[in-house]
Amino acid sequence: MRLADLTAMELVARFGDxxxxxxxxxxxxxxxxxxxxxRVCATYALDxxxxxxxxxxxxxxxxxxSAGALDGVPAxxxxxxxTRGTPVPQGTAATALVPAAEDAPAAARLREAGAVIFCKTTMPxxxxxxxxxxxxxxxxxxxxDLxxxxxxxxxxxAAAAAAGYGPLHLGTDIGGSIRLPAGWCGVVGIKPTHGRVAVGNPYPGRVIGPLTRTAADAALALSVISGYDPRDHTSLPAADDSFAVSVEGLRVxxxxxxxxxxxxxxEVEAAVSSAAAVLEKAGAVVEPIPPIITREMLDGLDSFWRVRSAADIAALPDDRRAKVLPEIRQWVSTAGELSGFDVFHGYSQMHAMAAAVTAVFTSYDVILSPVAPITAxxxxxxxxxxxxxKPFEHIAFTVPYNMSAHPATTVNVGWSSTNLPIGAQLAVPHHQDLTALALADFLDTAGRDWPTP
Structure with a gap:
């Protein structure tokens, strides 16, 4: 094993001794x-x-x-x-490249803990x-599979985590943007409880969380970046949950x-069902449930996000607006056809999703599902x-937890016939983020050895 493949936990231990x-x-x-x-093209501003x-x-x-909790760990x-001094293009050539004045809260916490931030990573x-x-x-x-x-x-x-560019990688998630790539790349990714990690530029559903190769590393990283920051009015004090879970009697x-x-x-259904069987064998009570969200909810969210993005793009100068990806411009082109009533109804569907998810947790401790309905x-x-x-037909398993603010994590539970990773999602009640990661760790280590290509 190369040094680049060591986990954060292993690195900290070996730096210490x-x-x-x-x-x-x-x-x-x-x-x-x-x-x-x-070939992978995962990095930006490599330093x-x-x-x-x-x-x-x-x-x-x-x-x-005087070493910190993540001292020397590549991230x-x-x-x-x-991150201070680096422009934030948001994945588009339409952005004016202005160096950031300061680290966002999560990046600042990584540095304070001694992590070695050696690059930024790409986004669409x-x-x-x-x-x-x-x-x-x-x-x-x-x-x-390139x-x-x-x-x-x-x-x-996600690509950096899967390729072994060190153990810790921070991402953001507003509808599945941590969990979907984590699932498709075969790594662990957690969308924390909303507010657990200060974002700096908060928005409904938006969170920051780690992508790692092990659940224990994700728990370590989450413990470092969590906590209140005055730059984010939605941020919360650090939680005191623990990286532990008892599967016996768990209501799944x-x-x-x-x-x-x-x-x-x-193949996705079979892999997630196999994960359910592992939990059931260990003493969990597993029960199938009907769908949580509806077409009205997903379409309403689409309407609201479409108008929000259209407003952002309309504010750009003509020369920069022309640089926006054609598919995005086509998506927002119909926003003007939506009435104020349509937009308000779309916004209300975010709350309808939240209520639907919360209702499930009155009867269950965890919701197990695919991360995505398809492989990469x-x-x-x-x-x-x-x-x-039709841009959101693949996020119906992930986006409800952004709207409800519940934590949800991924874990690889198998491989397709074409050797692509298949991820399962574990969603849990508010503030039980480390419980979700402990369950992911159980499935990854104690449940079974998932076959690899």
Whole structure:
């Protein structure tokens, strides 16, 4: 195993006992990036010199006993999470490139803990696609199959995690943008309880969370970046939940039909059902449940987001507006046909989703489902439907938890016949983020050895 493949937990332990140096690790991570990046295209603003300097400072802190919780651990940050001195293009050539004045809260917490942030990671146009298609970045591809998408909008974060660009990667999620790429790339990704991690530029449903290769690493990263920050009025004090769970007697709702959107691929259904069987064998009570959301809810959300994005794009100067990805411009082109009533009704459907999810948790401890109804689709497509008028047919399993603010995480539970990862999603009640990760860890280690290609 190369140093770049060690987990954050392993790195911290070895830095602590002196058997390994942060300088050695960052060199191996940078070598991995140099080797794979021409094909994967996951990075933005790669800073090898800055990373080496930060690793040397970390080495010094380990020697003098002042190391932080993630000291020396290589990390990446999605490009829409501001880092001081680096522009935030939001995946589009339409953005004026202005260096960020300061680190966003989550990036600042990583630095305070000693993590070595060596690059940002790519995202698609305005973060509004579940792919890596962007007018600013190179097309990000899935390390398992370069002809397939890594997902999005945390495209580069998921691809970097799967490719072994170090152990920790921060992404953002407003409708599935951590969990979808994590599922398609075979890694762990958690959408935390809304407010657990300060965003800095809050918006309904928007969260920041880690993508990692293990649930334990995700829990470690989440513990570091959590907590209140005055720059985000929705942020919450740090929680005191623990990375532990008892499966015996756990009430599991098995959701295999989202009720709307693309049909679930039989291989995806089989893999998630196998995960349910592992939990049941360990003593959980597993019960199938009917769909949680409706077509009216998903279409209403589409209407609201369409108008919001249309307003943002309309505010651009003509020359910059012309640079926006054609599929996005086509999607927002019909926003003017929606009435004020339509927009308000669409906004109300966000709350309808939240109420529907909350009702399920009155009877169950966890909702187990696919992350997405399909495996990774061709990389060049902006949407799995290849239809800008139907952009959200694949997010019906993920977006409800953004609207309800519940934490939800992913874990790989199998592989398709074409050797693509299949992810399961575990959603839990508010503030039980580490419980979700503990369940992911159980399925990943104690449940069974999922076959690998």
């Amino acid at each position: 002196g058997s390994l140096s942060p300088v050695e690790v960052i060199e191996d991570v940078l070598a991995r990036v140099e080797e794979l990046e021409p 090898p010199d800055g990373a080496r300097a930060a690793a040397r400072e970390s080495e010094r802190r380990w020697r003098d006993g 990446t940050v999605k490009e829409n999470i501001a 146009e305005y973060g509004m696609l579940s792919s890596g298609v962007s007018t600013f970045h190179h097309l990000t591809r899935n390390p398992w 002809s397939k998408t890594a997902g999005g909008s945390s495209a580069g974060a 709702a098995l959701l295999l039909d989202a009720g709307v959107g693309l049909p679930v691929d039989p 689709f061709p990389a060049e497509l902006a949407y799995p439907t290849d239809d800008p008028s």
